Amino acid sequence: MSYKNFPMVPRVIFGRGSFNQLNDILEPKRLNSKAPFIFLVDDVFKNNAWLTSRIPLAYDDKIIYISAAEEPKTSQVDELVEDIILTTKERPSGIIGIGGGTLLDLAKAVSIMLTNEGETKDYQGWDLVKNEAIYHVGIPTISGTGAEVSRTTVLTGPEKKLGINSDYTPFDQVVLDSELTKDVPKEQWFYTGMDCYIHCIESLEGSYLNAFSQSYGEKAFDLCHEIFLDNNLSDQESQEKLMMASWHGGMSIAYSQVGVAHAMSYGLAYLLGTKHGIGNCIVFDHLEEFYPEGVKLFKEMKAKHNVELPQGICASLSDAEFDIMINVSLGMAPLWENALGKNWKSIMTPKKLKSLYQKM
Template identity: 55%
Template sequence: MYRNFSIVPKIMFGRGAFNQIADILNERRIGEGAYMVFVIDDVFTDAPLEARLPLENGDMLLRVNVEDEPKTKYIDELVEKIRAFNPKKPVGVIGIGGGSAMDIAKAVSLMLNNPGSSADYQGWDLIKNPAVYHMAIPTLAGTGAEISRTAILTGPEKKLGINSDYTLFDQIVLDPELLVGVPKDQWFYTGMDCYIHDVESLQGTFINEFSRAYGEKSLELCREVFLGEHEDKDDKLMMASYFGGMSIAYSQVGACHALSYGLSYVLGIHHGIGCCITFDYLEDIYPEGVAEFRRMMEKHDITLPRNLTKNMSEGDLEKMVTTALGLVPLWENCLGPDWRNIMTRERTLELYKRM
């Protein structure tokens, strides 16, 4: 009746926490030839952050490209690259970057211990073997990837996460100093992913006091960050992301995330901006949330892309509809057990055409 909920067991938070990563990893460097794989967004190539990584002899620096959202084929290629680097498994995989980089680290750590392709595990609780020890160091805040049991991947047939308790990180290090210098648009879109998590969780049919407690605090922090003026806004946003991820862990997201998956799968639109584009058309479902979201956009001078689907073929539009409606738990949370009679293919198609 109730899911036995798992959570990231070790969490470090605070400015300068990045400086303690070496101490944490040294506890794992046991045995001859023990090595780490540092999975880092290639935007940091030769940047000061990369130079601060506690690399030791034998460690692998794996720069990953996230211009496109992670694909199962890319995960499989990265796993083979690690095996070619060293036939022995690493004792740890460390993901440094935004949501996509963290999801790549999750997926790679899983696939080092599970046979086949990562596409075989897109779904719920399909992973059989625990992952290699893996740590997250977010440099963006909002996705909740650092705390979620999902590694979101685009496969040959669908966009769907590897959802498993084994996906959860063993350790996360939350250092607000790492958010300094993030471009405004990226900061906003990623932060809005968190805000939308909260709205969808709190207004969903799966809501319970566990999720409500985290969601309400996350929503409060998002309002302080995006509607107020606070010197410690980066600290607040990192905690909002954490609490927002927890709010959906025992409930679910909703219509916005389901529809954004369709945009991403067919058009390759990144998750954060995809959620913002989609949410702006959902005033019928989330009227108060959309109104507040628009105030946040106005305050930060954000303009969303329009007419994305104007020249799309009917076949591609139908593919988007199929992708979105295939996310059954999200729609059940949003609209209840009768959701299929409410969010019909025709209504979903009309929403996409408006975008």
């Protein structure tokens, strides 16, 4: 039997205010004065001097502000790579992503595509990347997605929504400064936190479960329970714990896989552009049949934080549109196998999947 030889993030710095050490971290990695660091930053920070004034720019370094309003696309990665190649004298010293899952995934993808030929869509899948990415750093400003720790970068392409899963995808360095998450809007905090919670449930209930995944998944689950259902945490404790829940949740799926909610939310994202966190919540709300205990707790968390999920997002879809969503979702074979076992196709038929989508 052969085992997965799994790459991890080799360096991580954790602590409130650790963002201030970014210059010390980056400077030794600068190749020369003509090889800039490119900072991909969520454009919500554009006029936020508290964060942007602390980005250590020197020489030809530059900040590219990017909207996270939509899920990241392969075409967007291609445009960024082309822009960087055309406007820099030499290949960059590194790519630094500052933001939520969208920005972190873009940073991972851009760093890969600067050293690999062709178009980004050609690398959607497992282990298709040939050349090592350039140095890349992830700095989450919102917690839950696990993008800071995973070996995938999830992208919507012309044909499918699928990650670049490779040994070259994980960040070389991650900066976990929970202070950067202090201004996250409440609903956003809930949706990305639930992304983490759903990672745990799907990993822990899946057929791929092993002791490695279980140890991380259980820790992340306990942290989510404490953050979203207990009353006695300060804001600072809550921010730090959610940052660690995100890390552990990402690690829990490293050696296993996610399940039904993620597979279905990929369909929503591809067809309707539904953002990942909220998409997972909309789907998970209807999955009692597969995750009875997990959904029950989710509904408790939702009620406690007065979160109202959008209803009827699939109400006016045509049969052809349902088919597109169903095909994208059923294309995620490892997720379905983890959730439902080897003969998942006889359980999750297109008809069954359609009936689930129709509830949403």
